[in-house]
Amino acid sequence: MFRDAMMQSLVEGTHIDLQAYRPAVVYLxxxxxxxxxxxxxxxxxxxxSHYNIDPDNLDLLENRNIPLEGDSEHYTALENYISTHxxxxxxxxxxxxxxxDIQNFIDYQTAQIFFDNRDWPGNNLKYxxxxxxxxxxxWILYDTDFGFxxxxxxxxxxxxLEFATATNGPEWPNPPWSTLFLRKLLENEEFKIGFVNRFADLLNTNFKSDLVYQKIEYFKNLIxxxxxxxxxxxxxxxGWYSLNVWYYHIETLRTFAKFRPAYVTAHIISKFHLxxxxxxxxxxxxxxxxxxxxxLYIDDEMWKGNYFKGLPVELEAIPRPGYRFIEWQGIDNHNLNPVRIVPSEVLDITAVFEIDSSYTGDIxxxxxxxHSHPDFDSGDWVELYNAS
Structure with a gap:
């Protein structure tokens, strides 16, 4: 009753296009x-409605280059380019x-892979x-019910991850045409690092077991x-589907949430020889x-996550108005900002800020x-706030 909505909720705030959800009791x-x-x-x-563009001026395709709106010429040309270059x-x-949109594509792929959606990528595609x-x-995320x-x-x-990059999958669910883009893009080192690091970011946040538990409980409690x-x-x-079976499926969701992050991490390590x-x-x-x-933008004063050895990650200290960044503690390049580091051991890093005495405040x-109305013309003027 809420599987797809729950899974889509896990990637709210990412670069993926999602469907809103609301359960309703219906009377006819x-x-x-x-x-x-x-x-x-x-x-x-x-x-x-989501992008404020003309609905008659877009290409919307599903599955293998099937036009729902517009045509497939541009996509077919891109597919041919990726295939031959x-x-x-x-x-x-x-x-x-x-x-x-590479960011959208990475988030879309990581979501489907984490969910283990087996009715994809040769089906349920919209782009x-x-x-x-x-x-x-x-790419638009929808109909993920086969996941979890x-x-x-x-x-x-x-x-x-292997399923989504297979070169010889069957006609359904993962034929070669459906895995082409991810397979070919992973040939590029910049994309590969971005893909793995983004997966790590999501495993440390949206896909964390305790956060997924909370989502499952939220959707269960709604109905x-x-x-x-x-x-x-x-x-x-x-027929056989009963309230007890419904609770059984909810327990399946919880079990998946508990164990999935560790398995996906192991799959990434194996795939990329990390x-x-x-x-x-x-x-x-x-x-x-x-x-x-x-x-990730981290506001918590202490935050912990796991990152893959040997792959560079980027840190940036962002001072609030009235403060300035001084240094990093716990890494060698302590004065660089932003700075790239390569995790090879346990890291405990502190961003040090101080008050910026030269800051005069925002206006x-x-x-x-x-240009006031003539009946109430007080002239043209601007009033500034004096914080002193």
Whole structure:
């Protein structure tokens, strides 16, 4: 009843296009019809409303180059380019970056891989671009119900990274055309590092077991009190599916959430021949500033995560107004900001800030009067806030 919505909620705030969700109790002519999910319809109007673009000026495709809106010419040309060019060459990769949203693609792939969605990538694909010279392809996440062990409770063990990069998969669910983009992009070192580091960022945040537990409980609690009525209404049609079976599937979700991060980490290590992970602890005074670690902006005064050995990660200390960055403690290049480090041992890093005595404060405009009505003309003026 909420599998897809829960999985999509795990990647809220990323670069992925998602469907909103709200459960509703439905009555038709006064007759009870149980719980139905209100979802956004994925069409040209969804894209237009989210991106403020003309719904008649876009290409929206599904599965293998099937146009739902516009045409497939641009995508087919990109597919041919990726298929026939060596993307380890920087110029070729740069061209591909100009044709597709790489951040969106990485987040989309990591989500599907983490979920172990087995009705993908040769199915349930939607992707779009605005029809203009700078329009880039983006992927929409939807219909992930096969993920999180729907038909295979121990699916948390499965190596979906290999599944998503297979060169000889069957027609369904992962034929070669459906894995082409990720396979070819991983030839490029910059993309590979970005892909692995972004996966690490998400494993340290959105995909952490305790956070996924919270999401599962939230969605369960939304509809749990209504589920007995729902099952009574549809008892004949649902057959073997009962309230107890529903609770069994929720427990499957919890089990997947508990064990999946460790297995995915092991799959990444195996795929890219890495030497494991190292714990990284970040410390700073949140009153004075915050820290960016790769794609994460860390406000917590102490934060811990795991990063892959041998792959560079980037740190940036971001002082708040009135403060300045002094140094890093715990790494060699303590004066560089931003700085790249390569985890090879346990790291405990502190960003040190101090008060910036030269800071005079931001100008705050309280009010502006310009071209007033003749009946109330007080002239043109600006009122500034005096904080002293």
């Amino acid at each position: 002519n006064g007759a009870y019809w149980g719980i139905h999910n209100i979802r956004e319809k994925l069409n040209e109007h969804y894209i237009a 060596d993307l380890s060459i920087p110029a070729n990769y740069e061209y591909v970056q100009s044709q597709m 779009w671009r605005e029809k203009k010279s700078t329009g880039r392809w983006r 062990g729907l038909y295979n409770p121990p699916a948390y063990q499965l190596n979906t 749990e009190s209504e589920m007995p009525n729902h099952f009574r209404r549809w008892q004949e049609g649902l 030497n494991g992970v190292e714990p990284v602890t970040m410390r700073h005074s949140s009153e004075y500033g915050k820290v960016r670690l790769n794609s 705050v405009i309280n009010e502006i009067s310009y």
